[in-house]
Amino acid sequence: MYIENTGIESLILDLNTLDDILPQYGLIRAGTWDYERVTYDRKIVLHEHVYYLRVQGEAIEGDVGAQDATIQLKVPILGKHYYPHGIEYGEDENFPKALVSQCKKILDTLYTEIKPLAKKEEVEVEE
Template sequence: MIFEKTGLENLKADLNRLDEVLPDYGLERHGQWDYERVTYDRRFDLKEGTYYLRLQGYAVEGDVGAHKAVIQLMEPLLGKHYYPHGVEYGENEHFPKSLVSQCEKVLKDVKEAVEKFAL
């Protein structure tokens, strides 16, 4: 599921600031990066399964590996994890309404936080 028009896709921000702020909203980067891209995930364990809210971005300037990059954020995704295949984001997936609402709230709060230091 793609969360369209959240406003996050219009924001660019310093990688280090994103790494400082996004964990406050449960979005963790861990080892999910390469030299040009980053992925922040928040895991939700529900009775219906395991879901991930994912916020991705790519470097428009600098190098992620050097911790000196400006990141262009992208439209957030919500996916369901299927063992052992991975996370599916397809239109045929069912996402509990309460989870979608919770994710929308998280994304709204993240947008407000990132706007304070966006470039």
């Protein structure tokens, strides 16, 4: 499920800034990157289900592997993990309202912190 209208998708930030700040919100990059893309995940366990709040970005300058990149963030997504197949993000997934609300609060607080640090904002967002 896309969590739209957070403002995050309009921001361009330095990779090192993202690596410093996003873990404070439980969003961990770990090994989920390549030279052009990054993914920060927050694992949320509710009862018998596991969900992931995901913030992704794409390098518009530089190299992620060299820790020297400028990242255009994308629309955050919420997914549900199905063992052993992986995470499903489809609109047909059923997400608890409290979980969606919690994720929106996290993203709102994150946006407030990183917006002043953004290099610039994109007017049009490509998906």
